[in-house]
Amino acid sequence: MRMITFLLVGLIVHVVFFLSIFDIYFTSPLVHGMTPHATPQAPPSSRLVLVVADGLRADSFFTLLPNGSSRAPYLRSVIEEKGTWGVSHTRVPTESRPGHVALIAGFYEDVSAVAKGWKENPVEFDSVFNETRHTWCWGSPDILPMFAKGASGDHVYTHTYPAEEEDFASTDASRLDTWVFTQVKSFFQSAKSNASLRANLLQDENVFFLHLLGIDTNGHAHRPMSQEYLDNIGLVDTGVAELVSMVEDFFGHDGRTAYVFTSDHGMTNWGSHGAGHPSETLTPLVAWGAGVHNARRATGPQPYSDGFLQDWKLEHLQRVDVNQADIAPLMASLIGVPFPLNSVGILPLLYLNNSEHFKAESMYTNAIQVLEQYKIKMTQKKETTMPFLFTPFDVVLGFVGWTSYVVLVILKTHANLNRNPSVLQQVGEYTVIPPDLHV
Template identity: 60%
Template sequence: MGIPVFILAGLLVHVVFLASIFDIYFSSPLVHGMTPQQTPLPPPARRLVLFVADGLRADSLFELNSNNTPQAPYLRAILENNGSWGISHTRVPTESRPGHVALIAGFYEDVSAVAKGWKENPVEFDSVFNESKYTWSWGSPDILPMFAKGATGDHVYTFCYTAESEDFGAQDAAELDTWVFDHVKSFFNSSRSNQTLFSALNEEKVVLFLHLLGIDTNGHAHRPYSKEYKENIRKVDEGVKEVVSVLESFYGNDGKTAYILTSDHGMTDWGSHGAGHPSETLTPLIAWGAGVNYPQKVTSQLFEDNFLKGISRSFNYVKMRMLLFAQADIAPLMASLIGVPFPLNSVGTLPLEYLNNTDHFKAESMFTNAVQVLEQFKVTKHMVKKKNVSLNNNYCCTVPLSDSEQINFLKKARLYIQQQKYNEAVSLCKTLINLALEGLSYYHTYDRLFLGLSIAVSFVGWTTYVILVIIKTHTNLINYQSNNKVSWKFLLFLFSALCILAFFLLIQTSPWTYYVYCLLPVPVWYAVCFIYLKNCKFHLMCVVFSFFYRSTLTVGLLVFAGWPVITQLWVQAKVLTTLIWTLLCVLLAVFPLMPVVGRESNIPLVIAAGLTTLLISCFSLASFSRGEYKYQSKEDLKVYLYQMFSIALSTYVVSSTHNSLKNKQGLPIFNQIISWMTLAFSSALPLLSPTLLFQRLFSILLSLMATYLLLSTGYEALFPLVLSGLLLAWIQMEQEALQHYGLSLKPKLAVFNFAYATDITQFRQLHLDDIRRSFFFVFFIVTAFFGTGNIASVNSFDPASVYCFLTVFSPFMMGGLLLLKVVIPFVLVSCAFEAVQVTTQLSSKSLFLIVLVISDIMALVSCFSQLFLLGKFAFSVLSPPCSISHYVLVMSLTIFMMLMNGLAQLLTTKRLELSRRTKHHST
């Protein structure tokens, strides 16, 4: 198999491996065809007002200030005298879209839906808004349209401010909430002169939704403990008080309005969210008004959770109604209060502790909740049984919910209600809900094990195949005799296996992706068993590399520091090179010990990184002006000087921008233009520089460093400098290590020219040191990813990193810039690896194949088996790293390395000539 075909095949296989995680683990939980369920008794409220304070932490609202005064006096008085309070627990990813879906629709949306954006729906879903008679909503254009588009009919109305208003650099983000409160008050005042609107507002089953984004925006921009964040909470408190007053006046204090205030997610101390820290997952709930329980006094209440201890001290005399109930439970609570059908796909359990109603109403509501969840279970079970035709007769499930058992549960619960044994009915309904939810999960994930095993078999087969390619092509460890004859019996067996698998999938009406996952092992293992193993005898040793915690990178780098001494390489290498290698390994080892997240912005460190880069550039310029390093033309010198100017300009822009934002003067338009221009030209400038090794590598560093400075907020700005220094020392050390084999050396690295590098596969076979070189590359790649942060965790991203480019909320644009920040160190490592390959006289294919094997083993051993076979799931690798994001990271890493291999060759070998061609000296 030729190199282009092999690379294409490898790329396609790994794309399948990556895509499988989204198809197997991220399939939509929604089913359709259920019958709406509604409590038959009259509801306590005619209307519901839902306040969602986006990004509001539970402790920020409930805990007292340093002077023992409440942060939100009005809401504090409500929960002490008029309503109930508690803490809801959100699920990861703790983002706005899934949080609002859980609150309003009652189910936890497919994680991949976050990638669809906030405004669009991958699938239509039912919600409390959809079931209402009318819903009016005010707030962000990123949230409100989602529920309007998901509603049937024309009864959900939205009033949004412009997207440009969501500016992290604005003078006061609390104005977003003020806009909402002002427009609600204006809306009700104007409705008195509009008879149609007035009549609609006085209907029953009405919902008013106020989405308050200011707290979230201020949290991102200034952190949750800032004056701006706390002041925004106070303004929300005042706004809620004013809106309640307007509504009570409008409805004549009829006592038929229920109020709920909560949040979609919390926020970390460093102003981000997305993962599973308690500061992100624990959100407040305050409910009051029609149908809501009054406060209950207690002598004390203490919680074991450290995050909740401060809250318990603030409320040791007002009982929390429920401790850590699920966020999805709020949807059935809202439906019960105004008497609308429970959302069809809701998986929430009605929190009865919040209801102020008769035991009969509570029992009927719980019965309705149970039937609604059971409907989903029945539809899902029917769909799976219909698809799995061969299993219809002997279909087993670990959940004891056969058709007869379902009927018995419902009959018994109905009998208890008729006999006024309401507590027994409620208890039985809760049991039925739990069983139905367990069964729902069982049938939803029914194909997961089968598909996971298929991918695992393919994964092992592909890794084995690559190992055999390396051994056959680049070593003398096997005796291979070419034999292209394939038995017709084997071909018949292969064809029969494919037909049986395809027929099995066909009768189950499986999607086309299932065919890919299940049929892929056949050609992969065919290549292993009948192209190589049929005629091979070999001895093989496997080295498994994996990583779990960032601190292990420090240990690895410290071991690397002693590598020249351990291997006695320092005898051949220059003393200065050895000392530089050791020093830079120790310096780089410090970065994984720095805070992953939670750090405050430290712009002086960014400025220091920029000035340090300029200082190094000046010394390099002196070297590039004389001797072996000398530039060949004035154009080359101009490019270098322009890159130095870009570094200086980026340093100024970072300082100027953050000073402007600190003074709440917004993002200067000049700074924004310079930032985007720097980003646009940074990728092209290295192609204008000489292709001499050190000059080209240093040009790549300067261009990427200019962009990286603009995306930095603290100590991470120094990371590329230290990493690049270590990589240059690595290149020098690796060339000197070739003396172990008595190989003829290439010319001095100072005059080595990438443009004249030829394919040197014929010069030598693989040695054990080449495995170590590949291991070093993988280790440096992992260090580049995790050296300054945890890129697999959503809440590691600091929005302040992109403030030089934009401050108006744009999730995909911001995400793209943050991804670029992650990729820049990756590019530096890839280019250094390209230099190592050509200077050590080794085929790029052979060394890259070893890297591919190491990466695949990382994915297979460290997380793949636990992910698919043990079913462990955690979205963030801040928790144990055997998780969805860890698997996606390793698969993306492998695919990136394939793509970056070509990019590194482009950046190091190609040259653009904008003027006359310069004369090159042959190496």
């Protein structure tokens, strides 16, 4: 009889825990209705250029050629002189959509999106782009629309090549990147003679986003060790160098532009991504320009034991790693827009070149912004749960309680810890006690 009770309780506990997995992980963690929070101090930049080299893994980017030169000489010079750099750690699934959502919206992909194919917006979310005055984007039709679709008002502009024409790059995927750089060039060219566009560009709180799909496509087709993949890194580097000089010329070298270069995910040696191997989860991050700290010489040993600093010949420069979602609050802080409402990113302070006062205010704002989500979630849970069932616990006892019960039953049935003969008589119906243990 007691054994039946035991089995029944066990079944109930496991069914409840099993169902709770769906409640915890397979429903959207996103909430709505938070108040936007921006750092009250004046931001260091008026505009930000974000370049995402899709599928670029960290070691392919940072590792030097056998002759000691870099395949990305421009960005290497930024790392050496005027920028802050590190590894951006992505999470699984290492796919383009979740990677971009983490970078631009500051949260890790909603697992409930699995059922919806990762493509369309499964839920509405806020993003750095949505918080800007204007964002202009160039790149793949698989990525850009999700940030325009969710944006309130008409201020996120996308320029994509038609999906069916992605074939134009079938012989050489780096053409996808050339297409983007060419479009951006002609955009700034046209702004010189288009008064209203020019006026919009000269406003603050603007973002320019370049999504470069060439490296990813070349990696899938030829693998990351191929000449195609590696040459594409060089092409992107040259493109970024030209882009920076064009943007600086357009804005009269006003020192108000910040730049962020990174990737959405890496790639395995076999040319795939999606899982959690370091080749997939480690991506490069380089930031420079207005509000970003200059290259710092490393003083003493750095807190990284993975050997990359030596492999990449970067021991002399301070490395600052981030979690991918931290890039969203970094970008928001640089141009002074509210942190994206659903962001769980933590502002990486070492990237900032600003006063201690600014940093303190920004951290405080960041904390309040994350707390807002918790408060809303708590209120929602309270409203949708029956009053007597909603109890905020100080201590979590669920599985520990069950385990203690199991241990107790095992001890009672399989060990003789009881020295009282009268009780032994009572439990005797299912306990065999060796005669020599009787007292």
